[in-house]
Each structure stands twice: as C-alpha cells, then as structure tokens.
Amino acid sequence: MPKTRADDRVIVLGYYRGRARTTNRPYQAAFAHDLTITDDLIARLTQITDTDLGTTPA
Template identity: 55%
Template sequence: MNTATHIARRFYQALSGRNGQALFDLLTDDFEGRVSDGMPDGVGGAHHGRVAMISNVWGRIDAGYDVDVEPTEFLAVEGTDRVVVLGRYRGSARHTDTAVDAAFAHVIAVRNGQITALHQITDTVRWHICR
C-alpha cells in the first residue's frame, strides 16, 4: 500500500471516529480543501487551513447531520502522492431524520505523512432532499 493510501485510510478512521485531534494532526497547516458548491449550510467552496476545514465544514455538517463516510475504493494515482477515494455518505439529517445517501469522490494529496489537500465531489442534491 502506498503512503497516500495509508494516510487516506487513517483519515477515514478519524472521520468515522469523530476524532477531531486525529483529523487536526493528519492535515497540514497549509491544508487546502475544496467542497462541492451547493452543499448545505454554505459549506461549499474553498477552505484554507485545517482549522477552517474542521470547523467550517466537518463541524457544521456534523451539527446538522448524522452521516457516515463510507469509502469503498482507494485508487492510488501512479507516480504521485495522490489517491482518489470513492464512496458514499449515508445517514440522516438530525432535525428531520430523513435519509442521506450520496456518492462521493475525494482527491487527496499527501506530503510527509500529512494531507495537504482534499477535493470533494458529491451529488449535492442528495443532501438537500432530506432537508
């Protein structure tokens, strides 16, 4: 298993365990996140720095949703420190208890054992159906 894939697996373990400290430690200070435009609660767009991503994206999603991130495939990009992860978001909105089931692709870049960037692509309509 290449390093990027190993780090990505650790990332999903931290997300599923809702382990903020592990997420913080996995992301670089200069982390760059890109979340699909149209995501609920205004979390779509660019996010600069690990604190911004943890607080303004994952924290806000966690406040409104009880959703598991389920990676199903890890595709190492040969000759790079990148991995493409395919999977699904599954769960429900906290206030309506209506199901969320949306496919995702994450492009994760790694440097020196930490994640430097994550680009999320998802079906944002599937998030809004439950609201």
C-alpha cells in the same frame, strides 16, 4: 470503497449516509475525495459530493 494511488495522490470514492435533521428521513450522497500527500501528511483535499439529496434514495 475503491481506492487508487499514483505517486502522491489518492482518490477515494464512497457514500455518506445519515438522516436529515428536520425530517429524520434517511439519505445517501455519493462522494469523491482527491487527496495530495506530502511528507506523509494531507497537503490538499478536494471533495466532490452529490448534494441533490432529493433524488438519491437511501
């Protein structure tokens, strides 16, 4: 997963993968995490996820 760091901020890009509980069909969803770090702890997390699982094949 690519990561970039600038001062107290970290951006992480990646994919969630799994299977739907009701259909057992595999899925994959892209995500981005925007973290703010303060005193070596996560002070803020913004998560952006592609939730249109019907168009993203695994």
